[in-house]
Amino acid sequence: MNDLAQQLAATRLVSRHLGSLSGEAKDHVLNSIACSIEESGVTLLEYNRKDLAEARSQSSKALTNATLARMTLTQEKIEQMARSVRAVATLADPVGKILLCSELDEGLELKRITCPFGVIAAVVEARPDAVIQLSALAFKSGNALMIKAGSEISRTASALLGIFKSNFEAAGIPADATVMVKTREDLHELLKRHREIDLVVPRGSSELVRFVVENTSIPVMGHADGVCHIYVDAAADQNLAVSVILDSKVQAPGTCNAVETVLVDRGIAGEFVPKLFKLLQFGAVKVRGCEIARELCGGKIEMVAHEEWSTEYGTLVLAIRVVDGVKDAIGHINRYGSHHTDCIVTEDECNAARFLREVDSAGVFHNVSTRLADGYRYGFGAEVGISTGKLHARGPVGLEGLVTYKYLLTGRGQCVSHYVGPRARRFKHELTAGEMRSDSATSL
Amino acid sequence: MNDLAQQLAATRLVSRHLGSLSGEAKDHVLNSIACSIEESGVTLLEYNRKDLAEARSQSSKALTNATLARMTLTQEKIEQMARSVRAVATLADPVGKILLCSELDEGLELKRITCPFGVIAAVVEARPDAVIQLSALAFKSGNALMIKAGSEISRTASALLGIFKSNFEAAGIPADATVMVKTREDLHELLKRHREIDLVVPRGSSELVRFVVENTSIPVMGHADGVCHIYVDAAADQNLAVSVILDSKVQAPGTCNAVETVLVDRGIAGEFVPKLFKLLQFGAVKVRGCEIARELCGGKIEMVAHEEWSTEYGTLVLAIRVVDGVKDAIGHINRYGSHHTDCIVTEDECNAARFLREVDSAGVFHNVSTRLADGYRYGFGAEVGISTGKLHARGPVGLEGLVTYKYLLTGRGQCVSHYVGPRARRFKHELTAGEMRSDSATSL
Numbered sequence: 001m002n003d004l005a006q007q008l009a010a011t012r013l014v015s016r017h018l019g020s021l022s023g024e025a026k027d028h029v030l031n032s033i034a035c036s037i038e039e040s041g042v043t044l045l046e047y048n049r050k051d052l053a054e055a056r057s058q059s060s061k062a063l064t065n066a067t068l069a070r071m072t073l074t075q076e077k078i079e080q081m082a083r084s085v086r087a088v089a090t091l092a093d094p095v096g097k098i099l100l101c102s103e104l105d106e107g108l109e110l111k112r113i114t115c116p117f118g119v120i121a122a123v124v125e126a127r128p129d130a131v132i133q134l135s136a137l138a139f140k141s142g143n144a145l146m147i148k149a150g151s152e153i154s155r156t157a158s159a160l161l162g163i164f165k166s167n168f169e170a171a172g173i174p175a176d177a178t179v180m181v182k183t184r185e186d187l188h189e190l191l192k193r194h195r196e197i198d199l200v201v202p203r204g205s206s207e208l209v210r211f212v213v214e215n216t217s218i219p220v221m222g223h224a225d226g227v228c229h230i231y232v233d234a235a236a237d238q239n240l241a242v243s244v245i246l247d248s249k250v251q252a253p254g255t256c257n258a259v260e261t262v263l264v265d266r267g268i269a270g271e272f273v274p275k276l277f278k279l280l281q282f283g284a285v286k287v288r289g290c291e292i293a294r295e296l297c298g299g300k301i302e303m304v305a306h307e308e309w310s311t312e313y314g315t316l317v318l319a320i321r322v323v324d325g326v327k328d329a330i331g332h333i334n335r336y337g338s339h340h341t342d343c344i345v346t347e348d349e350c351n352a353a354r355f356l357r358e359v360d361s362a363g364v365f366h367n368v369s370t371r372l373a374d375g376y377r378y379g380f381g382a383e384v385g386i387s388t389g390k391l392h393a394r395g396p397v398g399l400e401g402l403v404t405y406k407y408l409l410t411g412r413g414q415c416v417s418h419y420v421g422p423r424a425r426r427f428k429h430e431l432t433a434g435e436m437r438s439d440s441a442t443s444l
Numbered sequence: 445m446n447d448l449a450q451q452l453a454a455t456r457l458v459s460r461h462l463g464s465l466s467g468e469a470k471d472h473v474l475n476s477i478a479c480s481i482e483e484s485g486v487t488l489l490e491y492n493r494k495d496l497a498e499a500r501s502q503s504s505k506a507l508t509n510a511t512l513a514r515m516t517l518t519q520e521k522i523e524q525m526a527r528s529v530r531a532v533a534t535l536a537d538p539v540g541k542i543l544l545c546s547e548l549d550e551g552l553e554l555k556r557i558t559c560p561f562g563v564i565a566a567v568v569e570a571r572p573d574a575v576i577q578l579s580a581l582a583f584k585s586g587n588a589l590m591i592k593a594g595s596e597i598s599r600t601a602s603a604l605l606g607i608f609k610s611n612f613e614a615a616g617i618p619a620d621a622t623v624m625v626k627t628r629e630d631l632h633e634l635l636k637r638h639r640e641i642d643l644v645v646p647r648g649s650s651e652l653v654r655f656v657v658e659n660t661s662i663p664v665m666g667h668a669d670g671v672c673h674i675y676v677d678a679a680a681d682q683n684l685a686v687s688v689i690l691d692s693k694v695q696a697p698g699t700c701n702a703v704e705t706v707l708v709d710r711g712i713a714g715e716f717v718p719k720l721f722k723l724l725q726f727g728a729v730k731v732r733g734c735e736i737a738r739e740l741c742g743g744k745i746e747m748v749a750h751e752e753w754s755t756e757y758g759t760l761v762l763a764i765r766v767v768d769g770v771k772d773a774i775g776h777i778n779r780y781g782s783h784h785t786d787c788i789v790t791e792d793e794c795n796a797a798r799f800l801r802e803v804d805s806a807g808v809f810h811n812v813s814t815r816l817a818d819g820y821r822y823g824f825g826a827e828v829g830i831s832t833g834k835l836h837a838r839g840p841v842g843l844e845g846l847v848t849y850k851y852l853l854t855g856r857g858q859c860v861s862h863y864v865g866p867r868a869r870r871f872k873h874e875l876t877a878g879e880m881r882s883d884s885a886t887s888l
Contacts, residue, residue, distance in 0.1 A: 016774070016802045102823055108812065110822055117834055118804060198834055219835045240857040247859030330460070356852050358460045360562060368552065368855035377863070378554055378851070379546055379873030390561055390642055390848040391663045391836035404834040407822070408800050411812035413684040415691030419821070429823030 004186050008146070008196050010176045012119055015144035018177055019116045023093030026140055029171045030089035033136070034082040036163045041078050047155040048073040048128070055126075055152045063152065071126040071153050081132045081160075084382075088136040091381045094399045095142045101432040105425060108411040114403045116142035117198035121181075121190050123212055125204035126150030131157045134201065135164050135178050137384055141402035146190060146197070148181040191216035199402075203385055206312065221401060223388035225312045225338035226256030228370045231329040231355065233346030234267035240367060241272070241345040242279055245318075247369040248343070250283050253316050256386060257341050257363075257373040260312055261319045263329045269296060269322045277301070280318060289320035296322075309336040326351045330358045337361060339388045341373040341395075362388055362395035448630050452590070452640050454620045456563055459588035462621055463560045467537030470584055473615045474533035477580070478526040480607045485522050491599040492517040492572070499570075499596045507596065515570040515597050525576045525604075528826075532580040535825045538843045539586045545876040549869060552855040558847045560586035561642035565625075565634050567656055569648035570594030575601045578645065579608050579622050581828055585846035590634060590641070592625040635660035643846075647829055650756065665845060667832035669756045669782035670700030672814045675773040675799065677790030678711035684811060685716070685789040686723055689762075691813040692787070694727050697760050700830060701785050701807075701817040704756055705763045707773045713740060713766045721745070724762060733764035740766075753780040770795045774802045781805060783832045785817040785839075806832055806839035 037044075052072060055063055100112035120143045124130040131149050138145035149157040158180055165175040181187055190197060191212065200220045202212040209224040230248060232241045248259035264272055273296040280287050287293075287301045288308075294301050297320075304319045309332070313319075323329045326344070333342050341363035344355040352366045363373040373396060375383025380398030387393050393401035418425050481488075496516060499507055544556035564587045568574040575593050582589035593601040602624055609619035625631055634641060635656065644664045646656040653668040674692060676685045692703035708716055717740040724731050731737075731745045732752075738745050741764075748763050753776070757763075767773045770788070777786050785807035788799040796810045807817040817840060819827025824842030831837050837845035862869050 016778075016804075020801055104816075104821065104823060108816075112839075115801075219833070221835075237857075243859060244857060247861050251860050251864075334460075352854075356854075357464055357559075360460075361850065363851045363853060366852070366854040367857055368853055369859040371860040372548075372552075372853060372858065373851075377548065377860075377871060379548060379871065379875070389663070391665075394848055395556075395851045404838055406805065407807045407817075407839045408810070409807060409812055409816060410796075410800075410810040413681070413687060413811055414816065415687060415813040416695050416815040416821075417691050427821060427823065431823070 004181075004189055007176070007179055008119070008190070008193060010174075011144045011146060011179055012196055014174045014176045015116070015118045017174070018139070018144055019095065019142040021142065021173070023095075025171070026093065026142075027089040029167055029173065030085055030136060030140065032170070033164055033167045034085040034089070036167055037078060037082040037085065037132070037160075040159070040163060041075060044078060044156065044159055045073055045075070047159045048153075051153050051155045067126060067152070071128065071150070071156070073128055073156065077129065081129055084129070084133055085136045088133075088140050088382055088399075091140065091399055094140070094403045099405055103430040103432070104409075104427050105414065106428070108409070108414050111408045112405050113408060114400075114405050117402065117404055119144045119146065119197050120402065121145075121197045121200045121218070122147040123187065123200065123202040123204070123208060124149050125208060126152040127204075128153055128156050128160060130203055131160050133382070134203065134384075135161065137382060137399060137402060139164070139178065141399055143402055144176070145178045146181050147178070148187045148190075151184075154182070188215065191218065194218045201385060219392075221387050221389070221393060221397065222385050223256065223338070223340060225388075226258070226340045226386075227261070227310055227312050227336065227338040228257060228259045228340055229261045229263055229329075229333045229337055229342045230259050230370065231263040231323070231326070231333070231342070231344045232265065232268070232272060233326060233344060233348060233351050234265040235348035235351065236268070236272075236345040237347055237367075238268070238272055238275070242276060244343065244345055244367065244369050245276065246279065246283055248371055249280075249285055249318050250316070251369070251371050254314050255371065256312075257370050258314075259318065259343075259370050261309060261321060261336075263321050263323045263332055264293075265326075265329075266292075266322050266324055269293070273297065273320060273322070276320070284316055286317045287320060288317065290322055292322040293320040310338070312338070326354055330355060334358075334360050340386070341365065341370045343368065343370050362386070448625075448633055451620070451623055452563070452634070452637060454618075455588045455590060455623055456640055458618045458620045459560070459562045461618070462583070462588055463539060463586040465586065465617070467539070469615070470537065470586075471533040473611055473617070474529055474580060474584065476614070477608055477611045478529040478533070480611055481522060481526040481529065481576070481604075484603070484607060485519060488522060488600065488603055489517055489519070491603045492597070495597050495599045511570060511596070515572065515594070515600070517572055517600065521573065525573055528573070528577055529580045532577075532584050532826055532843075535584065535843055538584070538847045543849055547874040547876070548853075548871050549858065550872070552853070552858050555852045556849050557852055558844075558849050561846065561848055563588045563590065563641050564846065565589075565641045565644045565662070566591045567631065567644065567646040567648070567652065568593050569652060570596040571648075572597055572600050572604060574647055575604050577826070578647065578828075579605065581826060581843060581846060583608070583621065585843055587846055588620070589622045590625050591622070592631045592634075595628075598626070632659065635662065638662045645829060663836075665831050665833070665837060665841065666829050667700065667782070667784060669754075669832075670702070670784045671705070671754055671756050671780065671782040672701060672703045672784055673705045673707060673773075673777045673781055673786045674703050674814065675707040675767070675770070675777070675786070675788045676709065676712070676716060677770060677788060677792060677795050678709040679792035679795065680712070680716075680789040681791055681811075682712070682716055682719070686720060688787070688789055688811065688813050689720065690723065690727055692815055693724075693729055693762050694760070695813070695815055698758050699815065700756075701814050702758075703762065703787075703814050705753060705765060705780075707765050707767045707776055708737075709770075709773075710736075710766050710768055713737075717741065717764060717766070720764070728760055730761045731764060732761065734766055736766040737764040754782070756782070770798055774799060778802075778804050784830070785809065785814045787812065787814050806830070
């Protein structure tokens with residue numbers, strides 16, 4: 001057994017223990033981690049400076065300014081990290097929730113109860129805040145964590161995980177509960193361990209997510225692309241449409257929930273497209289489009305080639321296509337979109353209902369900015385990620401996305417043979433409806 | 445585009461329509477399908493006779509008696525199929541359930557609402573009843589279905605789907621909603637279509653499931669193996685243990701929830717193992733075991749080799765291993781088991797609680813037969829399958845396993861820019877708690 005395999009075996013064993021911790025115990029540890037982060041400010045800044053110096057010196061890597069900014073710690077960011085850990089502590093414990101309770105027969109009780117996945121592998125880029133957030137969320141949900149951070153922040157990430165580990169040990173929790181995966185080779189190996197890793201959570205660029213998806217048979221929670229659409233219906237409030245489009249494109253063009261394509265009903269295209277084009281130019285947005293849109297923009301935009309409709313520009317570029325009504329718009333979105341978030345702007349309730357029903361995306365919006373697709377704005381407290389898969393969690397995923405459930409059946413010797421044949425007992429199936437909590441995770 | 449691709453495109457388009465059907469409309473169609481099945485008895489029996497004649501004549505295939513029995517229709521089985529379709533009609537509509545409703549801000553409403561997957565591919569063996577059941581469940585859950593049945597029942601399956609199609613058409617639903625996949629080549633092609641197929645449901649032998657899992661990147665709902673355990677604790681009621689073990693092994697040894705390995709605590713092994721061995725021999729069960737178990741059985745059983753502990757015998761064979769208490773038992777189960785269903789027999793509540801908590805399986809039982817792991821016995825009305833995956837549905841899966849959800853956000857022009865900066869509005873996040881139904885699927 002190599003080092004990684006040994007580590008994985010140890011972490012897998014610890015994961016059993018984590019599922020038994022009470023919510024109070026976990027929150028206590030998280031709060032002390034938050035204090036330690038604040039107290040370790042000087043040390044953290046020092047490790048971070050070394051990471052930064054090395055990153056700058058390796059001209060071969062040519063890190064962008066955005067990457068350097070994201071990996072740079074400041075006193076303010078350290079305080080923000082501590083706050084984010086405390087925020088996770090305030091969330092309800094997702095483990096041990098009784099989702100269903102049914103008396104199948106006298107003395108034969110079935111419970112569906114939430115439980116951790118076990119071991120989660122997280123892959124993040126060179127972002128110290130992502131390391132902190134995923135470590136806190138994994139611990140709160142009772143999961144052990146193997147985390148690979150961008151190698152540019154290896155010292156910073158290691159120091160941050162060190163804070164988790166020392167607080168774990170002070171609370172009698174094995175330090176193997178949160179483990180740093182150091183090399184790309186180890187990550188490759190990890191992604192092959194489908195018997196030992198229960199879930200992979202990649203957070204970062206679509207390249208990162210695609211790399212993970214293509215290199216593992218373990219379930220992945222995440223999304224590669226955010227090709228979001230806004231359809232402007234003939235019955236749209238056009239001023240509302242313009243402001244929703246501008247917010248969806250300009251407010252943060254690099255995010256996955258920014259809009260990439262605007263579809264405009266043919267009936268209003270002659271009026272709306274030139275107006276929109278002017279305002280987009282004013283907002284420094286580069287416009288591209290279909291042939292009709294190009295004509296309506298006085299030939300001043302580039303044409304979009306067939307396969308380009310599936311492109312996530314991720315910058316101040318927007319494509320416009322003229323379509324024949326809501327049915328055509330739905331067809332375009334379901335074909336070229338990435339099932340992330342799509343919006344209709346209309347005052348026609350009938351078209352809105354059809355759009356909401358038939359668009360096959362995690363978020364389907366009516367008269368609002370696509371940028372609102374976000375765990376915090378949805379009120380989930382913390383966002384593990386946004387999922388475009390249809391199994392398990394879809395859309396913005398909070399803490400509940402890191403737990404699964406199992407069925408517990410308890411009785412006093414009931415056998416299937418009692419329920420078959422001429423003198424068979426009958427099941428009662430008496431449901432105790434609704435969600436509730438078991439008194440404590442350990443009493444389950 | 446070849447035939448299959450054309451069919452798939454048509455089915456995908458129809459699937460949008462299916463999600464909009466009301467529960468009443470679907471139940472009406474299902475009830476008329478049930479009547480048509482009863483009325484078509486003579487025709488169905490005729491097609492089935494042709495299938496059987498061909499199957500018997502192809503000696504190269506050497507079908508077992510069990511397979512022949514399963515593929516044979518009788519008047520009674522036809523009536524049973526009609527009843528099973530009526531039973532699906534009585535289930536609550538799984539589509540359009542509002543799982544969460546939150547007023548994020550005044551006039552900004554978020555709903556999490558159940559919706560169909562879209563297109564489901566089902567793969568079943570030569571079982572007419574499985575064809576009927578999956579077709580009914582897929583339709584009730586608003587999904588289009590591409591179904592491949594064992595080629596031995598091609599005429600029977602085609603006639604059964606014909607009944608669905610003609611009833612669909614009579615109700616104004618395109619016949620493409622349920623499509624038969626005829627060849628193995630088409631199935632292979634289908635399993636590659638991850639952009640067009642949302643979920644694969646294989647029902648049948650573990651070979652079938654493994655074939656599907658290994659040949660697709662589409663999410664699969666199912667389980668390949670059922671390696672179930674019963675752990676007999678030192679504090680067990682030994683008579684209860686014996687009856688639970690016998691029921692779990694003998695009542696239906698070929699099923700996935702039958703027990704394969706019994707673990708016995710060392711403290712009672714000397715007394716319990718010889719007693720169990722005698723009763724198992726009486727029940728014609730062939731016993732195998734670890735070295736200690738072998739000694740306790742007077743050397744009369746074969747030893748189990750290391751890797752054999754993960755074997756699903758699927759017949760009247762049982763392995764016995766002596767372990768050092770509950771911790772050791774949990775370790776064995778999590779290592780060698782298939783995360784299906786595992787049981788502890790004990791009067792010690794503390795050991796029971798630990799077992800229920802730490803065993804990483806879809807079903808974890810206390811003092812009851814593993815054979816109780818079943819959708820009907822759990823009270824789910826109809827079973828789509830048993831899942832050992834941790835994402836989405838786990839354990840016996842009812843109709844709810846065939847739907848996913850999406851987020852609908854409706855407002856009047858709200859933008860992210862309203863919620864940032866010095867004059868930012870604040871979110872309310874006012875939850876309307878609990879589950880409810882939208883008045884009708886079409887009013888969503």
